[in-house]
Amino acid sequence: MKTRDKIIHAALELFNDGGEPNVTTNHIAAYMGISPGNLYYHFRNKEEIIHSIFDEYAQDLRVRFQPREEAVLSADSLLQYLDAVFMLMWRYRFFYANLPDILSRDPVLQHKYLEAQENLHQDIMVVMRHFRSLGLVTLNDDDLLSLATTLKLVATSWISYQTAQAPEAKITKAVIYQGVLQMLSVIRPLTSMEGRDVVLQLESHYCDQVERDVS
Amino acid sequence: MKTRDKIIHAALELFNDGGEPNVTTNHIAAYMGISPGNLYYHFRNKEEIIHSIFDEYAQDLRVRFQPREEAVLSADSLLQYLDAVFMLMWRYRFFYANLPDILSRDPVLQHKYLEAQENLHQDIMVVMRHFRSLGLVTLNDDDLLSLATTLKLVATSWISYQTAQAPEAKITKAVIYQGVLQMLSVIRPLTSMEGRDVVLQLESHYCDQVERDVS
DNA sequence: GTCTATACTGCGATAGAC
DNA sequence: GTCTATCGCAGTATAGAC
Numbered sequence: 001m002k003t004r005d006k007i008i009h010a011a012l013e014l015f016n017d018g019g020e021p022n023v024t025t026n027h028i029a030a031y032m033g034i035s036p037g038n039l040y041y042h043f044r045n046k047e048e049i050i051h052s053i054f055d056e057y058a059q060d061l062r063v064r065f066q067p068r069e070e071a072v073l074s075a076d077s078l079l080q081y082l083d084a085v086f087m088l089m090w091r092y093r094f095f096y097a098n099l100p101d102i103l104s105r106d107p108v109l110q111h112k113y114l115e116a117q118e119n120l121h122q123d124i125m126v127v128m129r130h131f132r133s134l135g136l137v138t139l140n141d142d143d144l145l146s147l148a149t150t151l152k153l154v155a156t157s158w159i160s161y162q163t164a165q166a167p168e169a170k171i172t173k174a175v176i177y178q179g180v181l182q183m184l185s186v187i188r189p190l191t192s193m194e195g196r197d198v199v200l201q202l203e204s205h206y207c208d209q210v211e212r213d214v215s
Numbered sequence: 216m217k218t219r220d221k222i223i224h225a226a227l228e229l230f231n232d233g234g235e236p237n238v239t240t241n242h243i244a245a246y247m248g249i250s251p252g253n254l255y256y257h258f259r260n261k262e263e264i265i266h267s268i269f270d271e272y273a274q275d276l277r278v279r280f281q282p283r284e285e286a287v288l289s290a291d292s293l294l295q296y297l298d299a300v301f302m303l304m305w306r307y308r309f310f311y312a313n314l315p316d317i318l319s320r321d322p323v324l325q326h327k328y329l330e331a332q333e334n335l336h337q338d339i340m341v342v343m344r345h346f347r348s349l350g351l352v353t354l355n356d357d358d359l360l361s362l363a364t365t366l367k368l369v370a371t372s373w374i375s376y377q378t379a380q381a382p383e384a385k386i387t388k389a390v391i392y393q394g395v396l397q398m399l400s401v402i403r404p405l406t407s408m409e410g411r412d413v414v415l416q417l418e419s420h421y422c423d424q425v426e427r428d429v430s
Numbered sequence: 431g432t433c434t435a436t437a438c439t440g441c442g443a444t445a446g447a448c
Numbered sequence: 449g450t451c452t453a454t455c456g457c458a459g460t461a462t463a464g465a466c
Contacts, residue, residue, distance in 0.1 A: 003449075019319060024441055038450050040443060100375040101316055103382060104234060110382050117380065146400040153397075154365065156379070157372035160315040164371070165332065167318060167325050182368075185361040189404050218431075239459055253432050255461060 004042045006032060008056075011049050015094035016171075020050070020102060047106055054109060057092045058116045064088055065119075067126045075198045079205060082180060089155070090176050096159040097171070124148050136195030137187070147190065154183050174213035177206045219257045221247060223271075226264050230309035231386075235265070235317060262321055269324060272307045273331045279303055280334075282341045290413045294420060297395060304370070305391050311374040312386070339363050351410030352402070362405065369398050389428035392421045 001009075010032045014023045025046050029039045043049050064084045070077045089096060103110045128144055131137050139147065158179035159171055169175075181203060188199045216224075225247045229238045240261050244254045258264050279299045285292045304311060318325045343359055346352050354362065373394035374386055384390075396418060403414045 021316065022319075025443085026441070035451050036442090037444080037452075041449065045442070097315060099379050100312060101236065103379055104237075107382075113379070143400070143404075146397070149397060150365070150369070150401055153369060153372060153376050157368060157376055160375075161368050161372055164314050164318055164328070167322075167329075182361065182364060185358070186365055186401065189358075240461085241459070250433050251460090252434075252462080256431065260460075 003034070003038070007039060007042055008049065008052050012053055012092070012094070015053075016092075020094050020098050025049075047109075050102065050106070051109060051112075053092070054095070054112060057088070057095065058112065060088055060091075061116060062119060065123045067123050067130070075201045078198065079202060082202070086176050086180055089159070089179075090173060093159055093171055093176075096156060097163060098160070099156065121148065121152070124152065131195070135192055136198060137190050138192055139190060143190075147187070150186055151183055154179065154186065158182065172213060174210045177209045177213065180206050181210070218249070218253070222254060222257055222264065223267050227268055227307070227309070230268075231307075235309050235313050240264075262324070265317065265321070266324060266327075268307070269310070269327060272303070272310065273327065275303055275306075276331060277334060280338045282338050282345070290416045293413065294417060297417070301391050301395055304374075304394075305388060308374055308386055308391075311371060312378060314371065314375070336363065336367070339367070346410070350407055351413060352405050353407055354405060358405075362402070365401055366398055369394065369401065373397065387428060389425045392424045392428065395421050396425070 007028065011023070011028050014028060014031060018027075025039055026036055028049075029036045032039075043052075064081075068077075068081070095102065103113055125144070125148060128137075128148060132139060132144065159175070162169075162175050162179075163171065184199055184203050184206070188196065188203075191199055222243065226238070226243050229243060229246060233242075240254055241251050243264075244251045258267075279296075283292075283296065310317065318328055340359070340363060343352070343363060347354060347359065374390070377384075377390050377394075378386065399414055399418050399421070403411065403418075406414055
């Protein structure tokens with residue numbers, strides 16, 4: 001692997017582990033056993049490293065969140081869809097842990113982020129309207145929008161909410177799965193009979209995942 | 216007013232306005248027209264200033280969130296209750312904008328925060344059980360807990376979620392009110408007939424507030 | 431209590447040899 | 449491409465005069 005890529009991956013690892021604000025370029029270099037100078041040969045500055053990570057993330061997000069017809073048709077394929085999305089959150093968790101901070105320091109990144117969010121919002125609305133047309137939820141347009149906002153908020157804030165509530169605890173996959181469960185608990189009261197079955201199925205699956213991950 | 220208190224209030228103002236990480240002790244001193252040395256005569260360090268602000272906040276929170284019997288009995292007094300709480304969020308909004316960051320740098324504050332949260336959680340549960348016993352919502356114990364989590368999450372994350380979505384926009388009271396509306400939209404689907412009336416009343420009130428604040 | 435001046439620190443970043 | 453050495457800066461914090 002190229003040094004440049006190694007730097008990106010080392011940085012991602014350290015950011016996820018220690019929080020982006022606490023990881024300096026020197027830390028990254030030391031961790032890799034290369035010199036600071038070498039790091040700066042490959043990247044103009046720390047921002048550029050973060051940008052590179054974000055670009056990977058945004059591309060992944062875009063691909064995985066692409067609404068796929070089959071994902072909405074069965075509980076099982078919906079599950080694949082959710083899994084993919086939340087593994088993405090896990091992989092780039094440092095980002096979710098300090099979003100306002102990171103964005104406020106970097107207008108260019110802020111802009112990229114907004115574009116990605118816009119995209120995401122469209123995709124979510126498509127999926128949710130699809131649910132509605134299948135009769136799994138019964139909501140008017142306003143309620144659908146509120147729900148989308150709540151779900152996005154839970155998803156993007158879950159990690160930082162949890163670290164604020166239980167700081168000593170590391171962010172584990174179990175924490176992520178609990179976030180999915182929280183989202184499902186928001187959706188459940190809004191479902192029809194058929195929809196409820198799907199949600200309950202998903203809930204029991206993610207409960208198992210939490211169990212497995214804790215033990 | 217004592218210099219010490221002036222420092223606290225100047226810091227609160229600057230933190231709210233510019234974000235705590237971007238405000239240094241020098242900024243505070245310059246803003247007040249005193250010397251950095253003088254500031255450090257009154258406070259050992261920046262942390263201690265933040266602690267003082269947090270102590271004021273925690274005390275306010277405790278008092279205002281104290282469940283009052285009458286607050287739950289009519290939509291009107293419930294509204295007083297909500298207003299008081301959200302004005303508190305407004306007054307100390309810098310805190311909500313950077314919670315994970317601020318806490319991760321300061322274990323003592325983290326601990327104080329957890330105590331305050333524990334308290335808050337108890338109070339919320341009391342209020343919600345009261346709602347249930349009045350027949351305004353129909354939920355089992357698990358659902359009640361999920362709802363509490365979602366509401367706390369929306370409340371604590373709303374400001375940072377909004378700043379991430381619309382960074383250039385200042386945090387105004389309208390933003391806070393929209394947060395209340397978001398919470399109400401979460402509650403609405405869970406209410407009984409009578410409960411729904413109360414929620415709708417509250418929603419129309421906060422809609423008016425948003426309107427008024429925008430214009 | 432308040433000031434001025436300054437020391438200390440850690441991080442971001444660069445220069446120049448190899 | 450990689451290293452060593454080092455600069456500059458911003459922010460925290462202190463010393464000592466008034």
